[in-house]
């Protein structure tokens with residue numbers, strides 16, 4: 001049995017993952033973190049009798065129970081401290097929380113390597129996103145100009161989304177995108193051209209009516225390629241990918257980004 005501690009187990013994404021873990025026969029949820037329901041039984045809260053963990057108010061407290069893998073699914077402002085605590089307790093870490101910066105990941109990487117533990121960070125566990133990232137990398141090898149649009153609900157705190165950040169970082173490793181008119185030479189409002197992230201222009205929409213989506217548009221003279229992923233209202237698309245990450249993170253050392261690190265594609 002793989003023992004897992006899940007920070008954010010009572011949240012939108014974390015509660016669906018908790019239910020997903022309850023359906024497995026090889027993963028046991030031994031710890032759960034969430035402030036508002038601290039002290040309560042996670043199983044009773046979620047109506048899932050197969051879950052026996054008691055919710056802790058902090059990661060530090062929950063890590064008092066030994067675990068093999070710590071899953072971070074809270075908020076960007078608490079994520080780094082939680083990950084640090086988990087590595088100090090000897091756990092491998094899966095990060096689902098978005099909003100961590102490249103600098104954060106560099107810090108976490110050196111902690112993880114020092115502890116000889118793996119960290120698998122996936123801005124988006126959905127299979128359609130993993131494929132979008134792969135297809136975009138293929139397209140970028142042949143098409144030098146693209147821009148990214150990230151769509152999310154109006155109360156999402158961080159921008160750009162983890163998915164957009166990950167996509168821009170991946171494409172930067174393929175090539176630096178070219179631009180006909182540099183952003184600095186924009187007449188009017190340069191901000192209208194979006195944020196420059198690892199060389200890519202990224203535009204973040206935050207509106208009611210959206211859940212999470214990501215689009216990349218490649219442009220060439222007289223032709224366009226658009227790759228787009230959209231997810232619906234439930235957090236189900238993220239469960240299978242997160243379970244896979246939990247099962248495979250123990251094979252890694254240091255920070256690895258993207259689920260395809262452990263997928264055979």
Ligand SMILES: NC(=O)c1ccc[n+]([C@@H]2O[C@H](COP(=O)([O-])OP(=O)(O)OC[C@H]3O[C@@H](n4cnc5c(N)ncnc54)[C@H](OP(=O)(O)O)[C@@H]3O)[C@@H](O)[C@H]2O)c1
Pocket residue numbers: 007008009010011012013014033034035036037057058059073074075076078095096097098099122123124125126235238
């Ligand atoms: N990688 C992916 O595929 C994926 C998919 C969906 C979401 N996400 C990301 O995952 C994160 C969580 O999203 P969500 O929609 O599930 O948010 P949410 O519904 O607000 O849930 C957040 C969870 O974290 C807990 N929490 C928040 N701050 C905490 C703190 N300081 N200490 C302890 N517990 C804390 C919350 O409980 P209390 O408030 O009671 O403490 C709750 O259980 C976001 O960054 C989101 O962008 C990633």
